[in-house]
Amino acid sequence: MLVEKITSRQNPLVKRFRRVRSGAEPHLILLEGVRLVEEALDSGAHFESVAFTSDLEQTDRGLALKDALQRVPCRGAELNKQVMDYMSDTENPQGIAALAVRPHFTLEQVFDREPQLLIIADGLQDPGNIGAIVRTAEAAGATGLLATSGTVSPYSPKALRASMGSALRLPIATSQAPEAIVKACSESGVTILASNPARPEAPRSNSVIYTDADFRAGVAVVIGSEGSGIPSRALADAGQFLHIPMAPSVESLNVASSTAILLYEAARQRNFVFA
Numbered sequence: 001m002l003v004e005k006i007t008s009r010q011n012p013l014v015k016r017f018r019r020v021r022s023g024a025e026p027h028l029i030l031l032e033g034v035r036l037v038e039e040a041l042d043s044g045a046h047f048e049s050v051a052f053t054s055d056l057e058q059t060d061r062g063l064a065l066k067d068a069l070q071r072v073p074c075r076g077a078e079l080n081k082q083v084m085d086y087m088s089d090t091e092n093p094q095g096i097a098a099l100a101v102r103p104h105f106t107l108e109q110v111f112d113r114e115p116q117l118l119i120i121a122d123g124l125q126d127p128g129n130i131g132a133i134v135r136t137a138e139a140a141g142a143t144g145l146l147a148t149s150g151t152v153s154p155y156s157p158k159a160l161r162a163s164m165g166s167a168l169r170l171p172i173a174t175s176q177a178p179e180a181i182v183k184a185c186s187e188s189g190v191t192i193l194a195s196n197p198a199r200p201e202a203p204r205s206n207s208v209i210y211t212d213a214d215f216r217a218g219v220a221v222v223i224g225s226e227g228s229g230i231p232s233r234a235l236a237d238a239g240q241f242l243h244i245p246m247a248p249s250v251e252s253l254n255v256a257s258s259t260a261i262l263l264y265e266a267a268r269q270r271n272f273v274f275a
Contacts, residue, residue: 032096037096107180119133123148182235
């Protein structure tokens with residue numbers, strides 16, 4: 001890694017970090033903080049650029065990371081704190097940020113691992129929630145995640161931080177058409193289970209308590225938002241509806257919490273055997 005010193009906000013590399021942060025270059029992702037950059041290194045991510053400040057050298061862990069990055073063939077830049085604060089997406093930068101090539105998976109590649117345990121994120125808008133869902137999905141042994149068109153990107157800076165590196169390892173296909181997902185599930189013999197973290201206004205005839213559902217074979221769990229539920233009619237009508245019992249005083253669960261409940265029920269039924 002060749003290192004240059006940058007002290008101006010107008011430097012082209014600083015502007016590039018800002019563009020990636022805003023989503024203007026979707027083939028790249030912004031990684032911030034020691035932990036996330038470490039995870040990217042361990043995951044074999046392809047780094048384009050690394051920026052750091054003298055703060056990185058204040059700990060042994062930071063020094064070790066800087067040393068490891070010296071062997072990465074990418075552009076490097078040492079910034080002052082003011083420039084790092086300007087291009088960072090976090091309130092308290094840890095002295096390091098990087099640009100890396102975004103992982104890319106097709107619909108077919110996500111369906112390629114068996115037995116499938118997939119999450120379908122439909123219409124989710126909070127990056128913190130989808131990041132937490134990705135992290136839980138990897139922990140519980142899910143084989144992939146599909147995000148429909150209109151769902152917030154699991155690769156946005158906040159989502160990446162919330163996933164704690166899981167988005168760099170879990171196969172994720174974004175901007176998928178609901179109809180294409182339903183077709184792929186049908187062709188692969190994957191059962192669609194639909195869940196809404198909010199209490200349904202009226203019970204469905206095909207609704208079951210989530211512990212009565214069969215998660216042992218190929219399954220895709222559709223997760224909608226707390227407020228609007230599952231917006232895609234094709235997904236909402238495609239499979240069995242899962243009901244999570246709640247006390248009468250509670251209107252809804254956080255979407256990440258409800259996903260965790262369902263995924264760990266699936267893990268329990270699969271005897272906690274992870275790929």
